[in-house]
Amino acid sequence: xxxNWTEDQQxxxxxxxxxxxxxxxxxxxxxxxxxxxxxxxxxxxxxxxRQLAENGMLFPHWPKEIGGEGxxxxxxxxxxxxxxxxxxxxxxQYMNVNWIGPTLVKYGTEAQKAKYLPQIxxxxxxxxxxxxxPDSGSDLASLRTRAVLDGDVYRVNGQKIWTxxxxxxxxxxxxxxxxxxxKKGITILLVPMDTPGxxxxxxxxxxxxxxxxxxxxxxxxxxxSQRFGEEGQAWEIIGFSLKNERLGIPRYHLxxxxxxxxxxxxxxxxxxxxxAVRIEAGKCAALCxxxxxxxxxxxxxxVDGLDVGGESSSARYNTxxxxxxxxxxxxxxxxxxxxxxxxxxxxHHQRGIVAGIAAxxxxxxxxxxxxxxxxxPREPR
Amino acid sequence: xxxxxxxDQNQILDFVDTLTKPYAGVPLHDTSLALTSxxxxxxxxxxxxxxxAAIPELGAVTAALLVEKLARLPFAVESAATALVRPLLDPExxxxxxxxxxxxxxxPVRFLxxxxxxxxxxxxxxxxxxxxxxxxxxxxxEVLYAYxxxxxxxxxxxxxxxxxxxxxxLRAWRVGLAAExxxxxxxxxxxxxxxxSERKQFGRPLATFQALRHRLAEAQVMTNxxxxxxxxxxxxxxxxxxxxxxxxxxxxxxxxAYDYHQFLGAMGMTLExxxxxxxxxxxxxxxxxxxRGEQALAAADTLWGAAA
Numbered sequence: 001x002x003x004n005w006t007e008d009q010q011x012x013x014x015x016x017x018x019x020x021x022x023x024x025x026x027x028x029x030x031x032x033x034x035x036x037x038x039x040x041x042x043x044x045x046x047x048x049x050r051q052l053a054e055n056g057m058l059f060p061h062w063p064k065e066i067g068g069e070g071x072x073x074x075x076x077x078x079x080x081x082x083x084x085x086x087x088x089x090x091x092x093q094y095m096n097v098n099w100i101g102p103t104l105v106k107y108g109t110e111a112q113k114a115k116y117l118p119q120i121x122x123x124x125x126x127x128x129x130x131x132x133x134p135d136s137g138s139d140l141a142s143l144r145t146r147a148v149l150d151g152d153v154y155r156v157n158g159q160k161i162w163t164x165x166x167x168x169x170x171x172x173x174x175x176x177x178x179x180x181x182x183k184k185g186i187t188i189l190l191v192p193m194d195t196p197g198x199x200x201x202x203x204x205x206x207x208x209x210x211x212x213x214x215x216x217x218x219x220x221x222x223x224x225s226q227r228f229g230e231e232g233q234a235w236e237i238i239g240f241s242l243k244n245e246r247l248g249i250p251r252y253h254l255x256x257x258x259x260x261x262x263x264x265x266x267x268x269x270x271x272x273x274x275x276a277v278r279i280e281a282g283k284c285a286a287l288c289x290x291x292x293x294x295x296x297x298x299x300x301x302x303v304d305g306l307d308v309g310g311e312s313s314s315a316r317y318n319t320x321x322x323x324x325x326x327x328x329x330x331x332x333x334x335x336x337x338x339x340x341x342x343x344x345x346x347x348h349h350q351r352g353i354v355a356g357i358a359a360x361x362x363x364x365x366x367x368x369x370x371x372x373x374x375x376x377p378r379e380p381r
Numbered sequence: 382x383x384x385x386x387x388x389d390q391n392q393i394l395d396f397v398d399t400l401t402k403p404y405a406g407v408p409l410h411d412t413s414l415a416l417t418s419x420x421x422x423x424x425x426x427x428x429x430x431x432x433x434a435a436i437p438e439l440g441a442v443t444a445a446l447l448v449e450k451l452a453r454l455p456f457a458v459e460s461a462a463t464a465l466v467r468p469l470l471d472p473e474x475x476x477x478x479x480x481x482x483x484x485x486x487x488x489p490v491r492f493l494x495x496x497x498x499x500x501x502x503x504x505x506x507x508x509x510x511x512x513x514x515x516x517x518x519x520x521x522x523e524v525l526y527a528y529x530x531x532x533x534x535x536x537x538x539x540x541x542x543x544x545x546x547x548x549x550x551l552r553a554w555r556v557g558l559a560a561e562x563x564x565x566x567x568x569x570x571x572x573x574x575x576x577x578s579e580r581k582q583f584g585r586p587l588a589t590f591q592a593l594r595h596r597l598a599e600a601q602v603m604t605n606x607x608x609x610x611x612x613x614x615x616x617x618x619x620x621x622x623x624x625x626x627x628x629x630x631x632x633x634x635x636x637x638a639y640d641y642h643q644f645l646g647a648m649g650m651t652l653e654x655x656x657x658x659x660x661x662x663x664x665x666x667x668x669x670x671x672x673r674g675e676q677a678l679a680a681a682d683t684l685w686g687a688a689a
Contacts, residue, residue, distance in 0.1 A: 001390070001442045002383040003616035009382065074382055263685050273688040275678060282677030285684055286629040289622075290606030293384075293613050297605075300384035317602045367591075369598035374574050376588040376597070 005078075012075055016057060016082040023051060024089060032087040033343040035208030035350070036094075042126060042168045042210075045091030049123030052090070058123050059097055066105060066113070067121035073302040077295075081253040087344055092127070092165040096120045098248035099241045100127050100173065107229045107237050112190070116171075128169035128193070130160040130215060131238070137162075138361050140175075141183050141235065145217060147176035149224065154178075154189060156197075156220040164358075166200045166213035169193050175238070178231050186234035190226045197221070207350045242359055251319045251355055252291035255326040258348035259284050262326075262334045265342070277333055284329050287322040294318045310372025313365035320355045320362050327352035384609075390443050393433065397450055400424055407455045412652040414661065415527045418456045425451070426476070431463045435472060441465060445560040445615035449608065452564025453571075455658045457528050459492040461557030465615070466500065469553055470543045474498045475511060479533075480554050482670065486533055489520050491665060493531040501536060502550045508540040527661035551679075552620045554670065555627035559611035562630035562666050566604040566637065569659035573597070573641045576648070587644070596640055603633035621683030628676035634663035635673070 005013070025031065034040040052058040053067075061076035062068025080098070083090055090097070101120055104113055119125040136143040145158025156176055166172070172191045179185035191198070197220035203212045229237050263281055266272040272281075294315035298308050327349045330337050337345035356362035370376045386394070404421045425431055434444035444464040451460045459477035467474055477492040483503020493499070495514045500507065518532040574597060577588040587593060610626035638660040642649035645656060670676065682688070 001386065001612055001616055003442075003613045005382055260685075267685070267689075270689070272685065275674070275688075278681040278688065279674050279677040281685070282624070282628060282680035283632070283673075285680055286610070286625045286632065286677070287606075289613075289625050290603075290610050290629050293609030294602075294605055296382065297384050297609055300382075304385060311605070314598075314602050314605050317599070318606050321602070363595065366595045366598035369601050370588075370594035374570075374597055374601055375578075376574060376594055377578055377586045379589045379591060379594070380585065 009074060009078060012060075012071070013078050013082060016079060019052075019055060019057060020082065020086050020089070023048070024086065028089070029087065029343055032089070032347070035211065035347065036088050036091045037165050037168075037211040038209040039168060041089075041091045042165070045089060045093055046124045046126075048089050049093050051123075053121060053123040059101065059121060062101060062105075062121075066117050073299050077250065077299050080248070080250045084250055084254045085257050087347065092169070093123065093125070094248065095127055095129070095165075096125065103237060103241045106240065107233075109225075111225065112228065116190075119170075125171070126165055126169045128163050128166040128172050128213075128215075130163055130166075130172045130174035130191075132162045133159060134161050138364055141186070143175055143177060143186065145174070145176050147178050147187060147189060147222070149178070152224045154222045154224060154227070156189065156191070156217045156222055158217050160215040160217075161213075162203075163200075163213045163215050164211055166193070166215050167202055167210055172198075172215070173228075175234055181232065183235040184232040187231045188228040188234045188237060189222050190228050191220065191222050195220050195222065207354055208347070248359075250292075250295065251351070252288050252295060252322050254348060254351070255319075255323045256285065256288040256292070258345055259288060259326045259329065261342075261344055262330050262337065265334055265337070271333070280329055280332070284322070284325045287318070287325045291315065291318040291322040310368045313360075313368040314373060316359070317362055317365045317369065320365075323348075323352045323355040386446075387438075389438055390446060393430070393439065393443060394446060394450060396428070397430060397447060400428060400430075401451070401454055404454050404456050407655045407658070414524070414652065414657065415529050416456050416658055417458075417529055421454075421456055422458055422476075425458065425460070431460055431476075432468075432472060434464055434468045441556070441615040441618065442612055445556060445612055448557060448560040449564040449567070449611065452561045452659075452662075453568035455655050457492075457658075457662065461561045462500070462554070465557040465560070466550060466553045469545050469550060470500065470507065470509060474500075474509065479512070480550075481533065486535070488668070489524065489526070489530040490533050491526075491528045491530055493517060493533060494529070499533060499536075500550070501540070502547050502554070504547070507543040507545050507547055507550050508536075509543060510537055510540045513537075525661065526665040527658045528665055530665075548620060551670070552618070552623040555623035555676070555679075556611065556614045558666055558669055559607065559614055559623070559626035559630045562627075562634060562663060563604070563608040563611045565659045565663050565666070566600075566607055566630070566633055569637065569641055569656060569663070570597070570600055570604055572654075572656050572659065573644055576645055576654070580646075580648075593644055597644075600633075600637045600640065603629075603636055607633045619683075621680055624676050624680035624683060627670065628673055628680055631667050631673045631676060634667050638663055 056069050060069040060071045064070045133143050147154040147156045174189045174191045178187040197218045199216040201214045205212050298312050298315050433439040434441050448461045451458050462478035475498050477497045479490045479493045479499045497512045500509045518534050520530045524530050580587050607630045610629050614622040614626035648654050
């Protein structure tokens with residue numbers, strides 16, 4: 001074990017910081033108030049990600065043959081940490097980096113890879129993830145959006161909900177039902193969002209502008225060539241994707257950065273001398289750093305070529321604990337941050353709700369830990 | 382960054398597994414609150430396992446890994462102070478090592494007995510002495526901790542002063558506390574999940590009830606965090622990491638200890654089930670170095686500077 005970054009890794013982190021410091025506009029922090037899913041930031045991110053791509057910083061961990069720099073999972077983690085430390089100027093494109101890209105590489109046809117990877121690599125493509133439905137949240141395998149093969153096209157009818165980025169996305173990574181077999185009847189289609197029959201409605205939310213939507217599919221025609229993987233292969237593929245997504249956002253680092261900023265404000269105000277405040281801050285830091293090391297343990301599994309396994313759910317749950325603790329610290333000791341003037345703390349607080357909900361609810365993570373890590377006998381169904 | 386074990390570390394841990402196999406179970410009909418083994422202690426010393434921190438290719442992380450592993454045994458072994466603190470003072474100091482905070486003679490001391498080395502840490506620096514009979518007051522039969530414990534009656538006039546800062550010793554103490562707690566947490570969790578997977582009520586194993594599963598899973602999360610923070614603190618040698626690791630370990634102990642006994646039902650009240658060996662040790666460690674609040678303050682001092 002060695003808990004120190006190598007010189008190359010430190011230099012890589014510094015290079016990213018330097019790039020962001022010199023590239024982001026002076027009013028970036030104020031601008032970032034729009035939120036990662038807002039139209040303004042999505043538009044900004046298209047330009048910014050193009051610059052990242054030109055400088056080899058969009059997908060440094062991808063293999064060279066698909067446009068990356070061939071760096072490893074540690075660099076992927078460093079990249080994610082630095083981006084979130086700066087308020088995630090990539091907007092929704094972080095998803096491309098974290099799981100859509102890797103999933104395309106692993107499961108896509110040659111034609112699909114040739115079509116999408118260059119678009120993703122150019123830094124201009126935004127995806128959305130058509131998973132949850134009104135009656136299928138945590139019980140995702142009960143989804144009912146139907147795709148029926150009709151010659152060489154699928155006809156899609158149904159509804160998705162809670163879909164992030166749907167209002168601005170180019171393409172939807174859509175889960176559909178092609179047979180009644182609960183898990184083996186689910187099939188992925190890659191659907192252009194400008195296809196006739198798709199209607200998107202934004203849902204007003206606590207977590208930021210443009211973040212969640214309902215998406216309606218009314219007899220939407222999708223060429224069969226847009227099927228991703230085999231019919232019925234979706235459950236296997238999204239298992240792979242979600243394991244990547246669960247760790248995708250380094251929320252522990254976001255939380256720790258927010259904590260440091262909150263402490264700096266308290267120091268400025270002369271309030272950080274009280275033991276009651278210092279103790280709570282220390283406890284928050286312990287949760288953040290426990291989550292960080294738990295996440296790093298999963299990154300190591302990736303480096304070693306191992307399946308990330310149920311331990312990723314443990315890291316995720318730990319991260320949820322850290323995010324919530326820091327959000328509570330902020331409202332308790334820096335209440336003014338939830339009004340105006342502290343966009344980063346506000347953003348952290350808004351996203352504190354998401355941690356326990358997205359990419360599998362916190363309770364689902366606990367189920368996975370109980371079954372896969374603790375190896376407890378299964379609950380009767 | 383490398384979070385997997387090196388070949389050397391794997392090998393050492395395998396050796397320890399083999400060596401401790403005879404001590405992995407609780408002796409039949411033994412219902413003592415504390416459980417120790419001179420034979421196990423002697424074997425660990427003989428094998429040089431408690432001195433691995435001084436070997437460059439092994440270092441403090443390997444020492445912490447060993448402490449964590451030994452803490453999983455039902456037998457209490459004084460390993461943390463020896464493996465992680467003694468190398469900073471003098472590798473020849475007689476064992477067991479008993480760490481005490483200056484001015485805290487009211488607290489019972491783990492492993493204290495005649496012949497032990499007491500290390501006093503505080504504003505007067507770091508001092509040590511070999512304990513004589515007259516300095517030990519037996520804590521009696523009513524000690525509710527699963528370590529052998531006694532009171533130190535006084536600090537003798539003739540002590541040895543060590544040329545190391547109190548902060549550095551406190552740092553290593555916290556690493557030891559965290560690593561030992563991580564092992565105790567893991568063993569307690571294992572013991573409970575095994576019992577609940579076998580014990581049936583309402584026609585099914587108790588471990589199939591979500592009310593228990595979710596709390597056990599949360600305990601796993603805390604235990605996992607305690608392990609990694611302890612190893613990181615050992616690896617970086619950073620005072621802030623050490624304070625965070627000790628804090629998280631004490632937090633975890635507080636969260637799980639009562640739950641575990643409760644999950645076992647009435648069996649959790651007995652001395653026939655070994656759970657108390659780990660949980661009551663965790664309770665002893667919960668009060669070390671001033672408890673959670675003091676670790677949190679120490680972490681805050683290191684991370685953000687001392688209070689103005």
